[in-house]
Amino acid sequence: MSLPMLMMSIPVLTGVLVYNLRRWIWVQATLVCGAMLILLVLVLQAPVDQLVVLAGRDIHFRSSWEILGRSFVLLPNDRYILTFIFVSVLGFALGGAMVSVTILFYPVVLSLVSIIMAIMFVQPFIYAALFIQIGAVICVFMIVDYKYSQVAGALRYLAFVSIGVPFILMAGWQIEMYQIRPDDATLLKQASLMLGVGVLILLAVVPFHSWMPIMARKSPPIVTAFMIGVVHAAIVFFLIDMLVQYDWLRNNPQFFFAFRIGGMLMIFAGGLFVISQRSFGGLMGYSALIDWGCTLVAIGLRLPDSLGVAAMIICARVITLVAWGLGAGCILGVNNSSDDVRLKIARHPFATLSMIVGGLSLAAIPCTVGFPARWALLKMLARIHPDYAIVLLVSGLCAWVGYIRLITEMIDFSSIMSGELYRTMLKNPARMVLSVFIVASVIIVGLVPQWLYSKASIMFEHIAIILV
Numbered sequence: 001m002s003l004p005m006l007m008m009s010i011p012v013l014t015g016v017l018v019y020n021l022r023r024w025i026w027v028q029a030t031l032v033c034g035a036m037l038i039l040l041v042l043v044l045q046a047p048v049d050q051l052v053v054l055a056g057r058d059i060h061f062r063s064s065w066e067i068l069g070r071s072f073v074l075l076p077n078d079r080y081i082l083t084f085i086f087v088s089v090l091g092f093a094l095g096g097a098m099v100s101v102t103i104l105f106y107p108v109v110l111s112l113v114s115i116i117m118a119i120m121f122v123q124p125f126i127y128a129a130l131f132i133q134i135g136a137v138i139c140v141f142m143i144v145d146y147k148y149s150q151v152a153g154a155l156r157y158l159a160f161v162s163i164g165v166p167f168i169l170m171a172g173w174q175i176e177m178y179q180i181r182p183d184d185a186t187l188l189k190q191a192s193l194m195l196g197v198g199v200l201i202l203l204a205v206v207p208f209h210s211w212m213p214i215m216a217r218k219s220p221p222i223v224t225a226f227m228i229g230v231v232h233a234a235i236v237f238f239l240i241d242m243l244v245q246y247d248w249l250r251n252n253p254q255f256f257f258a259f260r261i262g263g264m265l266m267i268f269a270g271g272l273f274v275i276s277q278r279s280f281g282g283l284m285g286y287s288a289l290i291d292w293g294c295t296l297v298a299i300g301l302r303l304p305d306s307l308g309v310a311a312m313i314i315c316a317r318v319i320t321l322v323a324w325g326l327g328a329g330c331i332l333g334v335n336n337s338s339d340d341v342r343l344k345i346a347r348h349p350f351a352t353l354s355m356i357v358g359g360l361s362l363a364a365i366p367c368t369v370g371f372p373a374r375w376a377l378l379k380m381l382a383r384i385h386p387d388y389a390i391v392l393l394v395s396g397l398c399a400w401v402g403y404i405r406l407i408t409e410m411i412d413f414s415s416i417m418s419g420e421l422y423r424t425m426l427k428n429p430a431r432m433v434l435s436v437f438i439v440a441s442v443i444i445v446g447l448v449p450q451w452l453y454s455k456a457s458i459m460f461e462h463i464a465i466i467l468v
Helices: 003-020 025-045 078-098 105-121 125-143 152-180 186-202 211-218 221-245 253-274 280-301 304-331 338-347 349-362 371-384 386-410 420-427 429-447 450-459 461-467
Strands: 051-054 057-060 064-067 070-073
Touching: 003 025, 003 064, 003 070, 003 105, 025 078, 025 105, 070 105, 078 105, 078 221, 078 304, 078 429, 078 450, 105 125, 105 221, 125 152, 125 221, 152 186, 152 211, 186 221, 186 253, 211 221, 211 280, 221 280, 221 304, 253 280, 253 386, 280 304, 280 349, 280 371, 280 386, 304 338, 304 349, 304 371, 304 429, 304 450, 338 349, 338 386, 349 386, 349 429, 371 386, 450 461
Parallel strands: none
Antiparallel strands: 051 057, 064 070
């Protein structure tokens, strides 16, 4: 039995069942969580390329799957990244059950899990671009439905992915030509250029970033959080796989320089616009842009500590976005006015707490999970690139000011504590418990980040080859 085929089939088959049960959200969430737990057991415990006895039968889990002349291969290094994906989906599945999500949220999430695995498994890598394009098309059905009919963010995201994918395909063509003419070094330079441009577009580097704040303002909060936290992270994993696979690419200093500059552009643009936002969605969108810019800068530095910082930022972002999506899904609705938001804030104190803590963590406020990695990156930049450190510091302060101003304008703490707190506890205890748990996680991990840092470093330990 092929393990990649089995792992990619489980989400698809579960997605078909979930689609037919889309009226019962808790049944959907239970099935999705069950599928993720099964995948976790397979990726962590299944013996690869070994003969085992299961229920009295001999089973051989192969690490590859051949189909249509292409290979899907599960490498040992993929186990940690897949663990991150499955745990992240598990968190968003639980959060989605507590808030209003689009009808196709759970079926599309399961489909995207299979697509992300295909991106990581497929050989040669060039065919991953096709799965990236398919994933972008499928995401549209999750972002838009009859309730959330604003299509601007979904179409902008689909358009930018469609622009970036052809560059990846052209890079693959250049690499194939190099195999025919290995003496022509120009082909590798052109391939590096094409790959750099394509990946930077897919990673929403300025000016291809506008889908992020638009989606944060106009789309379901939990869907937006999943897109930014998990789907976008799959592009980074694709980038890492390319750098590990091709030594001529990781030995190109201009490639890493482009990621440093692209990351700084994201940080600068995010800080420039975040301070003027008048909605929690807009604040989250530009704060996420700054946070992703920090990830690219950390990868572009190409230092042992910076790679661990990048992994920490990616993991912390998911925890933060689950908290924000859980709270914002209760507070922010379709075309809500400021008065509507204030009324919901007064009626849902625990959701408000989750949304605020998640947003502040994304802005890297101290004592939250988003702060330790941002602080480590800032100290690193202060030693080797002081000008970068100044831009990062100012952008972070702009995000803090934006959140503090909006909190003072939109939240009346006296009205929240005037009896609504206890009525909310009785109305939806499950949401209250999950909100308190995720908020406590954001704060505790922020105060004691060593545990998360060690896990994140293990997830990306194979990328040490990039430093060679």
